[in-house]
Amino acid sequence: MARRLTLWRWIVLGLAALYFLVPLGASVIFTVDVPGQGVTFDAYTKILSTDGFLTSLLLSLELAVATIAVVLLLMVPAMVALRLGAPRLRPVVEVVCSLPLVVPPIAFVAGIATVLKWGPEYLSRTPLFETFVVIQDDSFPVVLVLAYVVMALPFVYRALDAGLRAIDVRTLVEAARSCGASWPQALVRAVLPNLRGALLNAAFLTLALVLGEFTVASLLGFRPFAVWIYDVGGSQAQMSVAVSVLSLLVTWALLLALAGAGGRNRTASSRG
Amino acid sequence: MTTALSRVDVAPVASAKRRRRAPGWLAVLPLLVFTAVAFGLPAVAILDGAFTAKDATTGATSYTGANMTASLQGPYLTALLGSVKLSAISAALGALIGLPLAQAVVSSRSRWLREAVLTASGVLANFGGVPLAFAFVATLGNAGVLTVHLGLKDSGWDLYSFWGLVLVYLYFLIPLMVLTITPALDGLRSQWREAALNNGATGVQYWRHVALPVLAPSLLGGLVLLFGSAFAAYATAAAMVGSAVPLVTLQIADALSGNVLVGQENVALALSLDMVLVAGLVMAVYLPLQRRSARWLDA
Amino acid sequence: MTHMTATLPETLEKAATVEFRGLRREFGTTVALDGLDLTVRPGEFLALLGPSGCGKTTALRMLAGFEHPDSGAVLVDGEDVTHVPAHRRDAGMVFQSYSLFPHLNAVDNVAFGLRMRKVRTAQRRARAAELLELVGLGDKGERYPHQLSGGQQQRIALARALALRPRVLLLDEPLSALDAKVRLTLREEIRRLQQELGITTLFVTHDQEEALSVADRVAVMRAGRLEQCAEPAELYGRPATAFVAEFVGTMSRIPGELTDGTVQVLGQRLPADGEVPDGAVDVLVRPEAVRVHPDEQGSARLVATAFLGAVVRATVRLADGTEVKADLPAHEATGLGAGTAVGVSLPERPVLVSERIQK
Numbered sequence: 004m005a006r007r008l009t010l011w012r013w014i015v016l017g018l019a020a021l022y023f024l025v026p027l028g029a030s031v032i033f034t035v036d037v038p039g040q041g042v043t044f045d046a047y048t049k050i051l052s053t054d055g056f057l058t059s060l061l062l063s064l065e066l067a068v069a070t071i072a073v074v075l076l077l078m079v080p081a082m083v084a085l086r087l088g089a090p091r092l093r094p095v096v097e098v099v100c101s102l103p104l105v106v107p108p109i110a111f112v113a114g115i116a117t118v119l120k121w122g123p124e125y126l127s128r129t130p131l132f133e134t135f136v137v138i139q140d141d142s143f144p145v146v147l148v149l150a151y152v153v154m155a156l157p158f159v160y161r162a163l164d165a166g167l168r169a170i171d172v173r174t175l176v177e178a179a180r181s182c183g184a185s186w187p188q189a190l191v192r193a194v195l196p197n198l199r200g201a202l203l204n205a206a207f208l209t210l211a212l213v214l215g216e217f218t219v220a221s222l223l224g225f226r227p228f229a230v231w232i233y234d235v236g237g238s239q240a241q242m243s244v245a246v247s248v249l250s251l252l253v254t255w256a257l258l259l260a261l262a263g264a265g266g267r268n269r270t271a272s273s274r275g
Numbered sequence: 276m277t278t279a280l281s282r283v284d285v286a287p288v289a290s291a292k293r294r295r296r297a298p299g300w301l302a303v304l305p306l307l308v309f310t311a312v313a314f315g316l317p318a319v320a321i322l323d324g325a326f327t328a329k330d331a332t333t334g335a336t337s338y339t340g341a342n343m344t345a346s347l348q349g350p351y352l353t354a355l356l357g358s359v360k361l362s363a364i365s366a367a368l369g370a371l372i373g374l375p376l377a378q379a380v381v382s383s384r385s386r387w388l389r390e391a392v393l394t395a396s397g398v399l400a401n402f403g404g405v406p407l408a409f410a411f412v413a414t415l416g417n418a419g420v421l422t423v424h425l426g427l428k429d430s431g432w433d434l435y436s437f438w439g440l441v442l443v444y445l446y447f448l449i450p451l452m453v454l455t456i457t458p459a460l461d462g463l464r465s466q467w468r469e470a471a472l473n474n475g476a477t478g479v480q481y482w483r484h485v486a487l488p489v490l491a492p493s494l495l496g497g498l499v500l501l502f503g504s505a506f507a508a509y510a511t512a513a514a515m516v517g518s519a520v521p522l523v524t525l526q527i528a529d530a531l532s533g534n535v536l537v538g539q540e541n542v543a544l545a546l547s548l549d550m551v552l553v554a555g556l557v558m559a560v561y562l563p564l565q566r567r568s569a570r571w572l573d574a
Numbered sequence: 575m576t577h578m579t580a581t582l583p584e585t586l587e588k589a590a591t592v593e594f595r596g597l598r599r600e601f602g603t604t605v606a607l608d609g610l611d612l613t614v615r616p617g618e619f620l621a622l623l624g625p626s627g628c629g630k631t632t633a634l635r636m637l638a639g640f641e642h643p644d645s646g647a648v649l650v651d652g653e654d655v656t657h658v659p660a661h662r663r664d665a666g667m668v669f670q671s672y673s674l675f676p677h678l679n680a681v682d683n684v685a686f687g688l689r690m691r692k693v694r695t696a697q698r699r700a701r702a703a704e705l706l707e708l709v710g711l712g713d714k715g716e717r718y719p720h721q722l723s724g725g726q727q728q729r730i731a732l733a734r735a736l737a738l739r740p741r742v743l744l745l746d747e748p749l750s751a752l753d754a755k756v757r758l759t760l761r762e763e764i765r766r767l768q769q770e771l772g773i774t775t776l777f778v779t780h781d782q783e784e785a786l787s788v789a790d791r792v793a794v795m796r797a798g799r800l801e802q803c804a805e806p807a808e809l810y811g812r813p814a815t816a817f818v819a820e821f822v823g824t825m826s827r828i829p830g831e832l833t834d835g836t837v838q839v840l841g842q843r844l845p846a847d848g849e850v851p852d853g854a855v856d857v858l859v860r861p862e863a864v865r866v867h868p869d870e871q872g873s874a875r876l877v878a879t880a881f882l883g884a885v886v887r888a889t890v891r892l893a894d895g896t897e898v899k900a901d902l903p904a905h906e907a908t909g910l911g912a913g914t915a916v917g918v919s920l921p922e923r924p925v926l927v928s929e930r931i932q933k
Contacts, residue, residue, distance in 0.1 A: 012379040016388075019376050019449070023399065026410045026446070029420040033413035036420075077306045084302035092303050099310050105555045106318065107507030109524045110547030113531055114317025117324050117544060149313040156310070211401045217510035218524075222531055233405045233514055244413040247406030255398045466673035469640055470731075472660040473667045474687030475738060484689070488677045570720055571676035 027248065034245040046241040050249075053242065059231035065143065066227060067213040070151040071206050074159050077152070079202075082163045083194060086172040100160035103153050108218040115150060116223065144225045151213050158208040166201020170194075211254055321551070324544035342545035351542065354521040355549060358506055361437065361522065365444040366501035370494060372445070373452025380453070381460040393457065396450035403447045408514035411443045435516045443511060448501045455500055459493035462572030492568035499561045503554055523550060589616035589774045590651045590664075590741035592637065597646035599632055599798075606632040607643065608798030614776060619768050620803075621777045621789035625821070629798040630778045634744050637776065639663045650741060661690075666735030667744040671751035673731055674719040680706060680730050681715040687738045705733035708767065725756035732764065736771070743768065743775040749784065761788050782822045786810065794818045810860075816848070816928035819858045826864070826898040827856040827931065837927055840892075845924040855927040859920060864900035866890055868910065869917035874898075876914045879907060886910075890918055 034046040050056055085093045103111070122135030138145035172194055179189035195202070217229040226234070232250075236243035325346075328339045345351065380392045414421050415434045422428055433439060463486055471481040487494075509524035518525055523546055530543035592614040599607040607629045614620045622630040635641040636648055639660030647656045655663060674683050681702045682689075688698035706712050709729040719727055728748050735743060745764070749757045765788045768775050779785050785792045786806040793803040794817075802814040813819035830839030832855045837846040839857045846855075866876070866888055873893035880887045886907035888900045898918060902910070910916070 012383055015375050015379040019372075022449075023395070023446070025421070026414040029414035030410045032420045038418075077309055080302035081306040084300075089300060089303055092300075096303060096306065099307065099314075101558070102310075102318075103314060104503070105551055105558050106314075106321075107509075107524070107547075107550050107554055109507070109509045109527050110321060110550045111317055113527055113540075113543050113547040114319075114321040114324075116531060117320035117540065118316045121320075153310065153314045208401075215401065215404045215406070217404045217513075221510075221513075222528060229405050229510065232409070233510075236405070236409055236514065240413075240418075244409045247409040250406050251398070251402055251410075254401060259394065464672055466669045466671075467675060469638070469660070470667070470669060470673045470675070470734070471686070471690075472640070473638060473663075473665070474690060474734065475661050476686075476690045477661055480690055484686070485675055485677075489675070491677075 027251070030244050030248050034241050034248065037241055046239075046245040047249075050242060050246060053235070053239075055226070055231050055234075056246075059226055059228045062143070062226070063214050063228035066147055066151065067210045069148045070155060070213050071209045073148060074152045074155050074209055075202065075205065078156070078159050078163055078205075079195075079198075080190075082160075082167060083172060083190065086167055087176060097160070100156045104157050108154065108216075109222075111150065111154070112219045112222045115146065115219070119146070119223075139223075141225065144223070146223065147220060147225060147227070150219045151209070151216065154216075154219075155205075155209040155212055158212070159205040162201050162205040162208060163198070166198045166204070170197045207257060210257065214250070214254075321544050321547050324541050325548040328541060342541045343548070345542050346545035346549055350521065351523075351526055351546060354523045354526040355546070357437075357521040358523040359553070361440060361444070361520070362502045362505035365441050365448055365505045366498050368441065369445055369448030369452050369501045369505075370498045373449045373497070374456055374494065376449065377453045377456045377460055381457060392453065396453045399450035400447055400454055403508060404510035405514045407443060407446055408511045411439075411446070412515065415439070415442075435519045437520050440512060440516060440520055443515065444505050444508065448505060451501055451504060452497050455497040456490070456493055459490055459568060459572055463489065489571055492564040492571070496561050496564040496568060499557050499564070503557045503561075506550070506553060506557070589772050591616050591649075592742055592774060592776070593647075593649040593652075594633060594636075595647045595649065597633060597636060597643045597648070599629075599636070599641065599643050605798050607636075607646075609646070610795075610798065610800060612793055612800055612803060614774055617772045617774055619765065619775045619777065619788065619790045621779055621785035621792045622795060623779055623782060623785040623792050623821070624795035624801075626780055628795040630780075630795050631746060633795075634667075634746055634776055634778050637663075637742065638665050638667050638744055664738075664740050665742040665744050666738060666740035667746065668728065668731045668735045668748040670747045671724065671728075674727055674734075676719050679716050679718050680711065680722070683719070683730055684733045684737050686734060691738070702733070702737065705737055706730070708736075709733045710763070723756075724752050725760055728752065728760060729763075732767070736773075741774065743773050745775065745777040747778055747780070750779070750781070757784075764788065786822065792822075794821060796821075812847075813858075813926065816856075816858060816926070819926055819928075824861050824899055825858050826861070826896075827858060827928075828892070828896060828898060829894065829930065830855055830857045830927065832927055837925065839925070840918055840920060842920060842922075844920060844922065846927045847924050848927045850927050850929055854930045856930050857920075858926040858928060859898070861887060861899040861901040863921060863923075864890075864898055865919045865921070866900045866902055866910075866916050867919075868914060870915055872915045872917035874916050874918050876910055876912055876916050878912055879910065890916060892918065 035042050035044060037043055037045075081096060085096060119135065119139065122132055138149070175193045175197065176189045179193035180186075184192060215229055216227070217233065220227050221230045221233065232243050232246050235246070325342050326338050326340065327336045328341055347355070380389055383389070411434060413419055415427070415432070416422065417428070417434075419434070422432060467485050467489070468481055471485050476484065507524070509528065512520065512522050512525060513528065518529065527543045527546045527550075530539040530546065594610050594612045597607045597610040610629065610633055612633075622633060624630045632641055636643055639655075639658060643656065647654050649655065650664070675686065678686065681699055684702035684705050685698040688701060693701075703712065703715060706715050709732055711726060711729055711733075714722065714726060722730070731748070748764070749761055752760065761784060777785070777789060786809070789806065791803055791805055792809050794801040794809070796817050802809060802818045804814075809818065810823055813822060819825050828839055830837040832846055832850060832852050834852070835846055836843050837855060837857055874890050877889045877891050877897065879889070881904070884904060885901040886904050888902055888907065888910065890898045890900055892898060900918070
C-alpha cells in the first residue's frame with residue numbers, strides 16, 4: 004500500500020514536471036535552433052542592441068519603483084493605523100482594497116480611457132486639463148502608476164495583513180513610546196523592521212505585476228516592457244521568445260531571493 | 276522626583292487619547308482619497324458610459340439601456356459566453372489537476388520537494404501574459420518545436436483554438452490552484468484520518484466522507500478564483516489567438532481601439548460592466564467559502 | 575459486529591484482555607519501544623504514565639493499529655491483532671484534541687462509525703443521541719465542533735469512540751489540552767463511565783496526579799520499557815525504582831551511608847529498601863514522611879514555606895546544603911518563618927535508597 008502511494012505520487016509529479024518544463028525547454032530550443040541557420044545565439048546577443056529594449060525595460064522598472072513607493076506609502080500607515088487607532092475603518096479599507104479584484108484590468112482600462120477623454124472634452128479651459136496632459140506624458144506616464152497602484156492594492160493588503168497579524172503592533176508601539184520614542188520613531192524603528200518580510204513580499208508582488216502588465220499599458224498606447232515584447236514578436240519571433248524566457252528566469256531569481264530574505268505566502272497577481 | 280514621575284505617568288495617557296484618534300483617521304485618509312480618484316473615477320466612467328448614448332450629430336448625451344442590450348446580443352454575447360465557457364473549463368481542469376498535484380507534494384514529507392514546487396508555483400502563477408503566450412507559440416505554435424518535430428500539424432493540432440487556449444491557461448491556473456489548496460491540505464489534521472479509521476472507515480471512505488467535505492469550501496473557493504483569473508486574462512489571448520477565439524476581453528479591446536466600428540466605446544463600457552458583474556458574482560461566492568474554510572481548518 | 579440493543583448504559587457481556595508482548599519499535603535512531611511487556615486485565619482502567627518520549631503513546635497507537643511494531647505482538651483476548659488494519663480493530667480512541675470532524679455536527683460525529691457500517695439513518699441517529707445523553711450533552715447534538723468548548727468536544731469524542739461498542743477504549747492524553755477545572759470534572763466522568771460500561775481502558779498521560787486518581791493500575795514507562803505496573807497506592811508508597819519514586823509524587827533525596835541493609839541518615843539508622851551496593855547512597859523520602867520541629871541547636875534552616883491548605887510545605891536546607899521538602903500540619907507551621915533553626919527526622923520505617931546522585 005505504501006509503495007502504491009509512492010508510485011502514484013511520482014506519476015503525478017512526473018506528469019506535472021513534463022507539462023511545466025517542456026514549454027520552457029522547447030522555447031530555449033526555439034531561440035537557438037533557427038531553421039536555415041543552425042544553432043545560433045543571435046537571439047540573445049542582439050537583445051541589448053535592439054531598438055526599444057532598454058528604454059522599455061527602464062520605463063517598466065521606473066514604473067515599478069514608483070508604484071511600489073506609492074502603494075507602500077499609502078498602505079503601510081493606513082494598515083498600522085487600523086491596528087492602533089481606527090479599527091472601525093477596517094471593513095472599509097478591506098472592501099476598498101478588494102474592489103479592484105472585481106474589476107478586471109480590461110474593464111478598468113476601459114474606464115480610465117473614458118476618464119482621460121473627459122480632459123479634452125470638458126476641461127480644456129481649466130487648469131485641470133494641464134494635469135491630464137502631464138499624467139499622460141509618454142516618457143513617464145503617471146496614469147499607469149495610478150492604475151498599477153490600484154491593481155496592486157489587493158495583493159499588498161493581503162501581504163501586509165498577514166505580516167501585521169503575526170506581530171502585536173499595539174504592544175510594540177507602546178513599548179517603543181514608553182522608551183521615549185516619538186510616533187514616527189516608533190513606526191520606523193519598532194514596527195517596520197518587524198514587517199520586513201511582509202514589505203518585501205508586497206514589493207515583489209507589485210514588481211511582478213508591473214513588469215508583466217500588458218493590458219492597461221497597451222490599450223492606453225504606452226510602451227513598457229511587456230508591450231515591447233509583444234511588438235517585437237511580430238517581426239523577430241526568436242528574440243521575443245528569448246526575452247520571454249529571460250523574464251521568467253529573472254522573476255524566478257527575484258522570488259528565490261525573496262524567499263531567502265524570509266518572505267512567505269505568495270499569491271498570484273493579476274496577469275494583464 | 277515624585278511630581279516628575281507622576282507627570283510622566285499621567286501625561287501620555289491624556290495625550291494618547293487625544294492624539295490616537297487623529298492619526299488613525301489621518302493615516303487612512305490618503306488611501307481613501309487616492310482610491311476614490313484612481314479607482315472611483317474610472318468606475319463611475321464605466322457605469323455612466325454603459326448607460327449613456329451620444330448623438331453623433333448633435334453631441335447631446337442621453338441615458339439609455341441600449342448599450343447594455345447591445346452588449347448581450349450577437350457577437351458580443353457569443354464572446355461573453357465564449358469567455359465564460361473557456362474560464363469554466365480551464366478552471367475545472369486546473370482544479371482537478373492541481374488538487375492531486377498539491378496532495379502529492381503535501382503527502383511526501385520531503386521539505387525540498389515542497390519548497391521547490393511551491394516556489395515554482397509562485398513564479399508560474401504570475402507567469403501570464405505575453406511571455407507565456409510566446410513560450411507556447413515557440414513550443415506548439417505552427418512553427419513550434421514540438422509541432423515541427425512531432426509532426427503535430429498533420430494530426431490536426433492547432434494551438435490558436437479554444438483547446439489551445441485551455442492548454443495555455445492551465446500553465447498559470449494549475450500553479451494558482453496548488454498555491455490556493457496547499458494550506459487547506461496542510462490543515463487536514465492527521466487526527467481526522469485516524470479518527471475515521473478508528474471508526475471503521477477505509478481509506479477511500481475517509482476521503483469521501485471526511486477529507487473532501489472538509490476541503491470542499493477551499494476547493495470551490497479555488498475553482499472560483501481560477502475562473503476569475505481566466506475570465507480576466509487578456510494579454511495571453513491577445514498575443515496568441517488575435518480574434519480567432521471569441522472572448523469578451525478581446526471584444527472590449529477591439530471596441531475601445533475602434534478596430535471594428537468607430538463609436539463603439541460605450542458598448543465596450545457596457546461589456547466591461549458585464550465583466551464586473553460576473554467577477555462580482557464570483558467574489559460573492561468566493562468570500563463566504565473562504566471564511567468557512569478558515570473556520571474549519573485553523574481551529 | 576454491532577448488536578443493536580435499545581438500552582444504555584449496558585455492560586459488555588465480556589470485557590477484553592489486552593496483551594503487549596515484547597513490542598519493539600525504532601524511529602530512525604530513536605528507540606520508541608524497547609521490548610514492552612504488559613497485560614491489561616478485563617474491565618480494568620490502566621494508565622500508561624511516563625515522561626514525553628517514553629513510548630506510551632506509541633504503545634497505544636499500536637493497539638489502535640496506527641503504528642506497527644518492528645517485532646513483538648499485540649493480543650486482544652488472546653487473538654493476535656498485530657496485522658489487522660486500523661479500521662477493523664475493535665478499539666475506540668479519544669485523541670488529544672481537535673479530532674472531531676469539523677464539517678459534521680455533534681450527532682453526525684458520534685454516528686460516523688455507524689454510517690461507515692451502513693446502519694440506517696434513523697437508527698444511527700437514535701444511538702448517537704443516546705451516547706450524547708450518556709456524556710451529558712444530549713442538548714448539544716446540533717452544534718458544530720467550533721461552537722463547542724474544548725471540554726465538550728472531548729466528551730463528544732468520547733461518545734464517538736464508544737459508538738461502535740469497542741472491546742477496548744483508548745484515551746490518548748484526552749485532557750491535556752483542557753484547562754485545570756474542566757480537566758478535573760472530565761476525568762471523574764470518564765472514570766464513572768468506564769466503570770458503568772465495564773470496558774477495558776488504556777489511558778495515556780504524563781500527569782502523575784491524573785494517573786493515580788483515576789486508574790485501577792498505573793504502568794510507569796521510561797525509555798520504551800515498563801518500569802513498574804502497580805495500583806496507585808503501592809506505586810506511591812512502595813515505588814520499585816528510583817525513577818518511579820521521583821516521577822510519581824514529590825521526593826527529596828537525603829545523603830546517607832548504607833551498610834548491611836541499614837542506612838545511616840539524619841542521625842538515625844533505618845532499614846533500607848532497594849538494591850544498591852553498600853556505601854554512599856541517597857535516601858528517598860516523601861514530604862509527608864519528613865518531620866520538622868523548631869530546634870535552637872538544629873543545624874538545618876527553614877528556607878521557605880508554601881501554604882497548601884491543610885498542610886504547609888516547608889523547604890529545609892540541611893547542614894550540607896541538601897534541600898528537603900516537608901509537609902507540616904498548618905497549625906504546627908505557625909511561627910516557623912524563613913531562617914528558623916530546625917531539626918529534621920524520619921519515622922522509624924524502612925526507607926527507599928538509591929545510588930548517590932552528585933548535584
